[in-house]
Amino acid sequence: xxxxxxxxxxxxxxxxxxxxxxxxxxxxxxxxxxxxxxxxxxxxxxxxxxxxxxxxxxxxxxxxxxxxxxxxxxxxxxxxxxxxxxxxxxxxxxxxxxxxxxxxxxxxxxxxxxxxxxxxxxxxxxxxxxxxxxxxxxxxxxxxxxxxxxxxxxxxxxxxxxxxxxxxxxxxxxxxxxxxxxxxxxxxxxxxxxxxxxxxxxxxxxxxxxxxxxxxxxxxxxxxxxxxxxxxxxxxxxxxxxxxxxxxxxxxxxxxxxxxxxxxxxxxxxxxxxxxxxxxxxxxxxxxxxxxxxxxxxxxxxxxxxxxxxxxxxxxxxxxxxxxxxxxxxxxxxxxxxxxxxxxxxxxxxxxxxxxxxxxxxxxxxxxxxxxxxxxxxxxxxxxxxxxxxxxxxxxxxxxxxxxxxxxxxxxxxxxxxxxxxxxxxxxxxxxxxxxxxxxxxxxxxxxxx
Numbered sequence: 001x002x003x004x005x006x007x008x009x010x011x012x013x014x015x016x017x018x019x020x021x022x023x024x025x026x027x028x029x030x031x032x033x034x035x036x037x038x039x040x041x042x043x044x045x046x047x048x049x050x051x052x053x054x055x056x057x058x059x060x061x062x063x064x065x066x067x068x069x070x071x072x073x074x075x076x077x078x079x080x081x082x083x084x085x086x087x088x089x090x091x092x093x094x095x096x097x098x099x100x101x102x103x104x105x106x107x108x109x110x111x112x113x114x115x116x117x118x119x120x121x122x123x124x125x126x127x128x129x130x131x132x133x134x135x136x137x138x139x140x141x142x143x144x145x146x147x148x149x150x151x152x153x154x155x156x157x158x159x160x161x162x163x164x165x166x167x168x169x170x171x172x173x174x175x176x177x178x179x180x181x182x183x184x185x186x187x188x189x190x191x192x193x194x195x196x197x198x199x200x201x202x203x204x205x206x207x208x209x210x211x212x213x214x215x216x217x218x219x220x221x222x223x224x225x226x227x228x229x230x231x232x233x234x235x236x237x238x239x240x241x242x243x244x245x246x247x248x249x250x251x252x253x254x255x256x257x258x259x260x261x262x263x264x265x266x267x268x269x270x271x272x273x274x275x276x277x278x279x280x281x282x283x284x285x286x287x288x289x290x291x292x293x294x295x296x297x298x299x300x301x302x303x304x305x306x307x308x309x310x311x312x313x314x315x316x317x318x319x320x321x322x323x324x325x326x327x328x329x330x331x332x333x334x335x336x337x338x339x340x341x342x343x344x345x346x347x348x349x350x351x352x353x354x355x356x357x358x359x360x361x362x363x364x365x366x367x368x369x370x371x372x373x374x375x376x377x378x379x380x381x382x383x384x385x386x387x388x389x390x391x392x393x394x395x396x397x398x399x400x401x402x403x404x405x406x407x408x409x410x411x412x413x414x415x416x417x418x419x420x421x422x423x424x425x426x427x428x429x430x431x432x433x434x435x436x437x438x439x440x441x442x443x444x445x446x447x448x449x450x
Contacts, residue, residue, distance in 0.1 A: 012245050014172055019248070020256055021175035022321070023068075023240050027261040028179070029322030030110050031229035033315055034290050036265040037272035039225050041283035044213030045205035045273065049266070051214060051222040056258060058440060060226045062432040063395050064237060065254035065415060066402040071241025072250065073414040077332040078235025081242070085406040092397045096235035097333050099390035101349070103234065104326040105356035106382045108159070111319045112151030112361075114312060116141055117291060121308035126295035131279045138291045143365035152357050159323040160350040163331060164343060175321065182314040183264065189311060190270040193297055199274030205283060206266075206273040220448050223441070224387035230261055231322065233394030235329040250415045251423045271297070327353075356382075388448045396441040403434035 013019035040048045074081040079093030120126045120137075128134055141148060194203060227233050244250070268290075275293035276283055294311070298304035327350065334345040363370065363378035372381040402411050408430045416423050423429075 012243050016248065016253075018172040018176060019240070019244060020253055020260075021179045022172050023237065023253070023257050024260045025175045025179055025318065025321030026236050026240060026325035027230050027257055027322070028182070028264045029318045030107060030114075030315075031225070031322070032261065032265040033268045033318060034110055036225060036229065037269045038289050039221055040206060040269055041273065041276065041289065043218045043221050044210050045283060046207050046209035047211065047213035048218055048222055049206060049269070050209040051218055052225060053262070055219075055222050055226050055440075056262060058432060059223070059395065059437055060230050060232065060258050061254060062429060062437050063232045063398055064230060064258055065251060065429060066398055066411070066433055067232065067235075067237035068241035068244070068250050068254055069411050069415045070398075070402060070406070071238035072244040072246070072248070073411075074238075075242045077242070077336050078238045078329055079333050080336055081238050082401060085401065089397075089401050089405060092394065092401060093235060093238075093333075095390055095394045095397070096233055096238075097330055099386050099394060100234040100236065100326040100329045101353065102356075102382050102386045102390070103228070104159075104323055104330075105353045106360040106379055107319075107323060107326070108156045108353065108357050109148065109152045109361045109379070111155035111159075111316070111323060112148055112153070113141060113291060114316045114319055115151045115154055116147070117295075118309070118312045118316060121295075121298075121305065121312050124305060126308065127299050127305055129296050129299040131281060131292060131296055134292045134295050143368070145362065145366055148361045148364075149358050152361055153354060155319070155323070156350055156354045156357065159320060159327055160346050162320065162324050163327045164346045178314060178317045179321075181310075182318055185307070185311050185314055186264060186267045186271065189294075189297065189307065190267045192301055193271045193274045193278075196274055196278040196297070196300075198278040202274035202277035202283075203270065205277065206269050216444075216447055219444055220388060223392060223444050227391035227395060228387050229265060230258055231325060233391035233398065234326065235333075236325045239329050239332055240325065247417060249417075249421050251421065251425070389445075392441050392445045392448070396438055396445060399433050399437040399441070403430075403438070408434060 013022065040052075070081050070085070074084045076084060077093075078096045079090050082093040083090035117126065126134065126137070193199060231237060241250075272289050272293050273283065275281075275297050276289060279293065279296055281289065281293060295308060298308040298311075301307055327346070330349050331342065331345045334340050334349065335342050338345075340348075359367070360379040360382055368377055370378065372378055373384055376384060402408070411433075412423070412426055412430070413419070415421075416426070
């Protein structure tokens with residue numbers, strides 16, 4: 001298929017708000033609701049949040065703008081976009097596709113946990129305030145053999161079915177309803193969490209930085225979380241950007257999306273951390289904090305069962321909106337470059353991801369004694385490779401490709417619609433994408449491998 005045909009057949013977002021909500025849906029997912037709170041918990045709370053915000057501005061916004069601009073300019077999939085600006089750089093897009101492939105393999109396992117908790121909330125099984133019972137319940141699920149794999153399969157199948165039918169209009173339309181609903185629910189539950197007895201200590205822990213807690217480990221985790229949360233370095237925003245019309249204000253979108261994403265992450269932290277201190281959990285207790293502390297909050301709220309049902313349904317949508325974009329990046333590449341039928345690509349890729357996810361799931365239980373990278377189990381090793389290696393490396397090469405290979409003059413012309421849009425931060429963005437971004441990512445990336 002030549003580029004002309006691709007451009008002719010390529011869908012476009014129906015509205016500006018539709019794109020922002022859909023792109024935010026891709027960014028807002030389990031990375032915010034599951035990973036951010038426990039990453040903050042194990043990295044000193046406010047110290048992690050401070051470093052995260054600095055990296056968000058210096059790296060997150062810079063790369064978000066670069067990816068969306070590259071996508072709209074080329075109107076192609078991740079690998080095709082790099083290939084269009086330089087055939088020698090097509091493999092960089094391949095790194096992003098690989099990262100998305102790996103992430104969805106274990107991301108789907110966590111998505112399965114969400115589905116399980118929807119069922120538990122519907123039956124009232126998690127309407128319990130005792131953290132020990134809830135912790136045991138979650139541990140039994142994660143460490144199980146058959147049950148988590150079944151739910152992992154259900155989540156992956158849901159993702160495959162939606163991608164098979166196309167995600168343009170469906171995701172955009174549903175995002176306009178469900179994403180605002182998710183924001184409202186998170187705000188309500190955060191307010192409730194912050195009024196729990198002893199919650200003030202959790203709020204202080206999350207928002208007041210302890211500068212002594214900042215070290216290279218915190219910086220590495222924050223950088224990895226920025227990439228993971230914003231869907232950077234994996235081709236998602238290039239793909240979504242390729243569906244934009246030529247009159248879209250890209251700098252505005254590249255600012256709004258990270259702000260929405262980070263706002264949700266902070267609210268998730270303000271749900272989990274106050275409850276952690278109120279119920280006596282360890283702040284760095286792991287990803288299970290979302291599945292242990294939240295049910296405890298719901299159990300003490302008026303109409304708590306209703307809140308639990310609605311919240312976990314909305315968390316499921318947030319997870320699906322991210323997983324769909326991850327799978328779509330891989331499928332778009334296979335369909336465009338390998339000329340494989342979309343149905344075959346969806347089910348073939350989805351099945352392989354499912355099998356990898358089976359091993360990842362079992363590594364939390366029967367295979368927990370088998371270690372890989374740095375004594376990590378398979379699940380955590382996949383997370384480490386994607387978040388700490390592939391995504392930062394993809395971001396580093398993106399900066400070089402946009403700043404030096406494609407060129408910032410051409411990139412700015414695309415981002416500003418040939419000068420029709422005022423972009424006051426243009427000189428700063430050029431400096432960040434050409435110098436600060438590559439150097440900062442390279443230093444942290446090299447340290448992560450030492």
